[in-house]
Amino acid sequence: MQLKSWLARVAVPLGLILAGVAVAVYFVENPGGAMAARVLSYPKVIRLINEHLLMVVVSSSLAIAAAVPLGILISRPALRVLGIIIENIINVAQTVPSLAVLALFMTILGLGFKTAVFALWLYSLLPILRNTYAGIKSVPPDVIEAARGMGMTPLRILTRIELPLAYPIVMAGIRTAVVVNVGTATLASFIGAGGLGMMIISGISVSRPTLVLCGALLSAIMAILFDNVLGQVENYLLDRG
Amino acid sequence: MIKLENVTKVFANQETPAVKNLNLHIKKGEVCVLVGPSGCGKTTTMKMINRLVEPTEGTVYIDGKDTSTVNPIELRLNIGYVIQEIGLFPHLTIAENVATVPREKKWPAERIRQRVEELLNLVGLDPQVYGNRKPADLSGGQRQRVGVARAMAADPPILLMDEPFGAVDPITRAKLQNEFLRIQEQMQKTIVFVTHDIDEAIKMGDKIAVMRKGELVQYSTPEELLSAPANDFVAKLVGKNRSIKRLHLIRVDRVLGSNHNVPVVKKNTPVRKLEELVDGSEIGAVLVVDERDRLLGLASAVDIREAGGGVAGDIYQPLPNTIGVGATLSDALSVMLNYGEGYVAVVDKANQLTGIITLGFLLGLVKEDAA
Numbered sequence: 001m002q003l004k005s006w007l008a009r010v011a012v013p014l015g016l017i018l019a020g021v022a023v024a025v026y027f028v029e030n031p032g033g034a035m036a037a038r039v040l041s042y043p044k045v046i047r048l049i050n051e052h053l054l055m056v057v058v059s060s061s062l063a064i065a066a067a068v069p070l071g072i073l074i075s076r077p078a079l080r081v082l083g084i085i086i087e088n089i090i091n092v093a094q095t096v097p098s099l100a101v102l103a104l105f106m107t108i109l110g111l112g113f114k115t116a117v118f119a120l121w122l123y124s125l126l127p128i129l130r131n132t133y134a135g136i137k138s139v140p141p142d143v144i145e146a147a148r149g150m151g152m153t154p155l156r157i158l159t160r161i162e163l164p165l166a167y168p169i170v171m172a173g174i175r176t177a178v179v180v181n182v183g184t185a186t187l188a189s190f191i192g193a194g195g196l197g198m199m200i201i202s203g204i205s206v207s208r209p210t211l212v213l214c215g216a217l218l219s220a221i222m223a224i225l226f227d228n229v230l231g232q233v234e235n236y237l238l239d240r241g
Numbered sequence: 242m243i244k245l246e247n248v249t250k251v252f253a254n255q256e257t258p259a260v261k262n263l264n265l266h267i268k269k270g271e272v273c274v275l276v277g278p279s280g281c282g283k284t285t286t287m288k289m290i291n292r293l294v295e296p297t298e299g300t301v302y303i304d305g306k307d308t309s310t311v312n313p314i315e316l317r318l319n320i321g322y323v324i325q326e327i328g329l330f331p332h333l334t335i336a337e338n339v340a341t342v343p344r345e346k347k348w349p350a351e352r353i354r355q356r357v358e359e360l361l362n363l364v365g366l367d368p369q370v371y372g373n374r375k376p377a378d379l380s381g382g383q384r385q386r387v388g389v390a391r392a393m394a395a396d397p398p399i400l401l402m403d404e405p406f407g408a409v410d411p412i413t414r415a416k417l418q419n420e421f422l423r424i425q426e427q428m429q430k431t432i433v434f435v436t437h438d439i440d441e442a443i444k445m446g447d448k449i450a451v452m453r454k455g456e457l458v459q460y461s462t463p464e465e466l467l468s469a470p471a472n473d474f475v476a477k478l479v480g481k482n483r484s485i486k487r488l489h490l491i492r493v494d495r496v497l498g499s500n501h502n503v504p505v506v507k508k509n510t511p512v513r514k515l516e517e518l519v520d521g522s523e524i525g526a527v528l529v530v531d532e533r534d535r536l537l538g539l540a541s542a543v544d545i546r547e548a549g550g551g552v553a554g555d556i557y558q559p560l561p562n563t564i565g566v567g568a569t570l571s572d573a574l575s576v577m578l579n580y581g582e583g584y585v586a587v588v589d590k591a592n593q594l595t596g597i598i599t600l601g602f603l604l605g606l607v608k609e610d611a612a
Binding site for chain 1: 318
């Protein structure tokens with residue numbers, strides 16, 4: 001039983017990783033021309049995947065670390081007005097295309113990995129912040145009032161009532177942010193940050209569909225993998241309370 | 242126990258006060274029902290007791306202590322609170338919900354577990370069956386029970402209840418009300434109970450505070466409210482058929498007293514003495530009790546005349562038309578009609594005679610109302 005549930009948990013991520021390896025091996029072995037073969041070598045593919053992963057993990061972690069506390073902060077009754085203002089700013093900011101965000105910060109911070117991480121961080125901040133705020137705000141007022149009436153301190157209400165109830169919504173925001181982040185990170189190659197976007201961009205510039213396909217497939221698999229793993233983390237934490 | 246002195250609440254951005262210069266004194270062990278139409282300030286009044294709402298003016302005292310000088314968290318931990326729609330925590334199990342206040346008070350785990358079990362049993366929910374369920378798995382009536390259990394978890398002397406039985410069907414509600422009265426009989430808590438349902442107020446309350454537009458219109462016992470409404474508003478609130486309501490809602494033990502002139506004698510009283518007494522009896526008979534006031538039966542004027550001598554204990558007839566102290570006046574009337582007699586004896590659990598209700602007395606009540 002224990003083994004079975006454990007297998008069920010690792011089956012999907014393992015399958016996705018295998019699919020990723022298969023895709024990489026297939027395209028490296030069948031690059032479809034010498035031009036594409038220059039990009040499609042094992043060391044290069046591995047390096048690009050690594051860069052991509054690093055960008056996503058660093059920017060997403062920083063975004064979670066910043067957005068969740070900020071979301072909690074602006075949901076406090078004392079900061080109600082600020083919360084509404086920030087919520088609206090977020091909604092507007094979210095409409096700015098991700099490529100534009102990257103381009104904008106390139107002009108300010110220059111080319112490279114750090115700029116890409118910063119832009120990705122900023123862009124992931126929004127869905128997490130919005131969901132944290134909305135999640136806490138979605139807790140029924142009578143539940144909070146019951147908690148207050150029974151003598152729970154505001155901090156206890158936050159940790160015992162509000163956060164557990166908001167948790168699924170917060171997690172949904174984090175998953176959305178990370179999945180979008182994997183996709184957006186392909187654009188980071190435009191500002192010289194590397195990653196799987198490199199394959200796609202070179203593929204476009206030299207008209208080699210195999211390159212585009214390989215980069216796109218690998219980043220898509222990576223997005224699904226992140227989503228699945230985060231979903232499992234969510235369920236695990238939910239079971240533990 | 243709880244005293245509100247000249248309490249006024251004006252909410253921000255509102256001109257008219259929600260509660261206006263209110264004075265209310267609730268005694269220990271009493272159920273005080275705040276009743277009135279929505280927006281009359283009854284919930285606001287209740288919330289000022291546990292400082293969920295701070296009074297704009299005036300003072301609230303609990304046990305003689307000004308509550309504004311007490312830490313609100315401390316204050317609330319010692320006041321049970323049941324709200325409309327109950328507000329159970331949907332992510333916690335029933336047992337965890339009930340354990341909320343003991344947990345805040347940092348009781349040891351074992352004591353909390355025992356207390357939760359005790360309380361769930363008290364409100365009629367098997368802890369083995371329901372303890373690990375979530376609120377969503379329970380029916381409305383069961384959730385209300387959990388709400389009451391949760392409020393009583395740390396055995397607070399005071400309970401605040403805001404329409405605790407509002408969200409269930411009438412049959413379940415009546416059942417919950419009866420259960421609650423039974424529990425209250427044991428617990429003797431001081432309770433502030435908010436409702437918009439006057440029938441519920443009359444049934445549950447030792448005292449009823451009728452409110453309108455933030456002001457206290459009448460504060461009295463249910464009987465007084467029904468027999469002597471302070472003004473047209475109260476009269477309208479209690480309704481046209483309030484005589485019938487009184488019969489339905491008032492328990493016999495509330496009106497027992499010197500409302501009759503039926504002599505009661507010990508079984509060793511000589512019959513000669515009974516002859517004098519029976520003449521003054523409203524029902525043409527005397528009631529006979531044993532040395533510990535337990536009801537034996539009655540001796541009618543005819544029995545007494547025929548006996549000629551001896552003691553009361555020799556001549557009494559058993560009396561079938563009795564009711565318990567918890568019965569309502571309409572139960573009393575019903576017993577009278579069933580036996581075709583104009584009276585009914587009221588006895589307690591030990592069969593001790595506590596009083597007599599006569600038809601004349603009931604008619605008197607109805608007549609007072611009609612006047």
